Amino acid sequence: MLITVEDLVAELMARAAKTSRLIVAIAGAPGAGKSTVSAALCQAINTRDPGAAIVVPMDGFHLDNAILDAMNLRKRKGSPPTFDCAGFEVLLRRLRDIGNDVVIPLFDRKLDLARAGADIVRAGQRILLVEGNYLLLDQSPWDRLASLFDVTVFLDVDRLELENRLVQRWLAFGHNVGSAQQRALANDLPNAELVLEESRPADFTIRN
Template sequence: MAPERLHLTPQQALSRLVPHILDMESRAQHRIAIGLAGGPGAGKSTLAAEMVTMLNAVHPGSAALVPMDGFHMRHAKLEALGQVDYKGAPHTFEGAEFVNFLHHLKVATSAVSGPGYSRKIEDVVEDDFTVGPEVRVLVVEGNYLLLTEGPWAGVKPLLDYAVFVDVPREVVKARLLKRHGEEGLFTEERNRAHIERNDLPNYDLVCLSQDRADVVIAMDVEG
């Protein structure tokens, strides 16, 4: 079945999604997982964090953010594999570990800690967040939640509701240049080359997976 397609601002998206998730939570007999997928620079992280804040405002402690980015391969491993130039592509993540982690989170009855990712050091941070036993809603965000290739195919069956955030390619390109530049780790020339070689092909790949979502939100944004 084709996904529902909506054209919304980020605030309108939250106003639409949060009540739906609260209704799902009220009817669920178990912990549920909401997936926010989309290409790099689509604004998923911001939307997911705001969603968690709004859900917890209604039911304190009921929602937790689960970022896919914590499952990047460690930078040293990418160097050893000669894949640093492709960091962020699907094969540079520990995809199977991510699927196992999500599977464990869905059924866990005690606190579980998970890894995050820091753009300031361009590497994984262990035990960056903890999902407490009281959590009822996992807000999972990442580029590759809806892919069918390799271990990523195991993610979609674990999601109770999947949202795809669609943002125009040129907006994404401008955002990524700004994001890479703000950290100041690399030259602008390197950043532009990395975006063209890696980030935009990843964006194009992810866009092909949007029909697997329950709803596609074409985000009305100004860069």
């Protein structure tokens, strides 16, 4: 079902009113705008109900570069095997328990590493906006996450626009045009195509 961000805010708040905690998956290809949309949703919800929502990024479960080097996967960083999916699953199951605060990791793009203990999901926060590339991926082990989400959202972006955004992302990190295009084509776009082709249908779709 196509929906706007504004209408999704109302939908999520209505659903959250009927349960103690609502866990929302916000998925999409690299460059689809997951972080931006999640932040906008969180701000809009907290404007109406202060402190109710928080963003929980999947990116906190990136494997460290030293591990990726040992696995010869550094060039594929951001692909499914370069995440600790099992650890992420454990976190989602912990977040089902509303009785306790839960410490979560976050990914620091400037440092290019995950920081443990970087944020806290408080017991009173009722709407958790979980965002990441592979939340709806219909492949093992990612398909084990399906039952842990109450609502699923997919961000739909034109492939050419995705490519432009991904190249611009690397340019912003100081790469020249050739290097930025190479990085996007060699890793980011294959990851994007995997998400687009192998993700389960979502409850709601946002054209971003």
